[in-house]
Amino acid sequence: MQTVRDLNDLRAAIASFRADGARVALVPTMGALHAGHIALVEAAKRPGTKVVASIFVNPKQFGPTEDLARYPRREAADSRMLVEAGCDLLWLPPVETMYPEGFATNISISGVTEGLDGAARPGHFDGVATVVAKLFNQVGPDTAYFGEKDFQQLQVIRRLVTDLNFPIDIVGVPTQRDDDGLALSSRNIYLDEDERAKAVALPRALGVAARAIARGNLPADVLAEAQTSLISAGFTVDYVTVVDAETLTEEPAADRPRRLLAAARMGQTRLIDNIAISLD
Numbered sequence: 001m002q003t004v005r006d007l008n009d010l011r012a013a014i015a016s017f018r019a020d021g022a023r024v025a026l027v028p029t030m031g032a033l034h035a036g037h038i039a040l041v042e043a044a045k046r047p048g049t050k051v052v053a054s055i056f057v058n059p060k061q062f063g064p065t066e067d068l069a070r071y072p073r074r075e076a077a078d079s080r081m082l083v084e085a086g087c088d089l090l091w092l093p094p095v096e097t098m099y100p101e102g103f104a105t106n107i108s109i110s111g112v113t114e115g116l117d118g119a120a121r122p123g124h125f126d127g128v129a130t131v132v133a134k135l136f137n138q139v140g141p142d143t144a145y146f147g148e149k150d151f152q153q154l155q156v157i158r159r160l161v162t163d164l165n166f167p168i169d170i171v172g173v174p175t176q177r178d179d180d181g182l183a184l185s186s187r188n189i190y191l192d193e194d195e196r197a198k199a200v201a202l203p204r205a206l207g208v209a210a211r212a213i214a215r216g217n218l219p220a221d222v223l224a225e226a227q228t229s230l231i232s233a234g235f236t237v238d239y240v241t242v243v244d245a246e247t248l249t250e251e252p253a254a255d256r257p258r259r260l261l262a263a264a265r266m267g268q269t270r271l272i273d274n275i276a277i278s279l280d
Helices: 009-018 033-042 077-086 123-141 151-161 186-190 193-199 201-214 218-232
Strands: 002-004 022-027 050-055 089-091 143-147 170-175 236-245 260-265 269-277
Touching: 002 009, 002 050, 009 022, 009 077, 009 089, 022 033, 022 077, 022 123, 033 077, 033 170, 050 077, 050 123, 089 123, 089 236, 123 151, 143 151, 143 201, 143 269, 151 170, 151 260, 186 193, 186 269, 193 201, 201 236, 201 260, 201 269
Parallel strands: 002 089, 022 050, 022 143, 050 089, 143 170
Antiparallel strands: 236 260, 260 269
């Protein structure tokens, strides 16, 4: 695996891949890798495709009271994991490459950013869209892989690609989970032993609620029960809601693909999760 920190070196490496006739797949990350990230790399591996993973802890997507300073950084361990997964190139851009002095451009997407985490974390998706657009321009991939755990983010990226005519296929990869069902997340390391044991209430509540809604129970009643269940387990709930799986609008039609999304805090750690609601 090549490890590249200079933009000119990155472009030279990508040009070499292209000269050999390879396609390029990008897996953007903020590091602190786990099995969920590795699943993205493995999904990206195809005959004739070179896989590029990026690690950049993006300051523009953290709010002033969020965990930028303590966000886990473990470059050496991440690099070893990517080598073992068969990644071809690791792009490690420095902050001054991503946001040089005088940087003044911000990408803002309406619609899919306006509720859920967009409401809870003002400016977050501007930071996501801006950094991902830069990564797309730097790497020039044919495909890019994102996890479905960050479902709103996935829809934001799809909107970005459609609106700005990026010639990139966006692939969503199913959420990877621990044996007890908790969605894998770099932030899970913040949970102490007791909080980790309680956190499994989040996927369990979503599973119960999704099945109840699929059976035809009133979503408002089901969501109220899910919120009560999470509060009883020790969570502080930001939201539990059903949205249209494409537009993220609430109160979607029952014959449309729907997604149940939740964000809740266990202690000081904010967890998000989601689950599809069956159309059967």
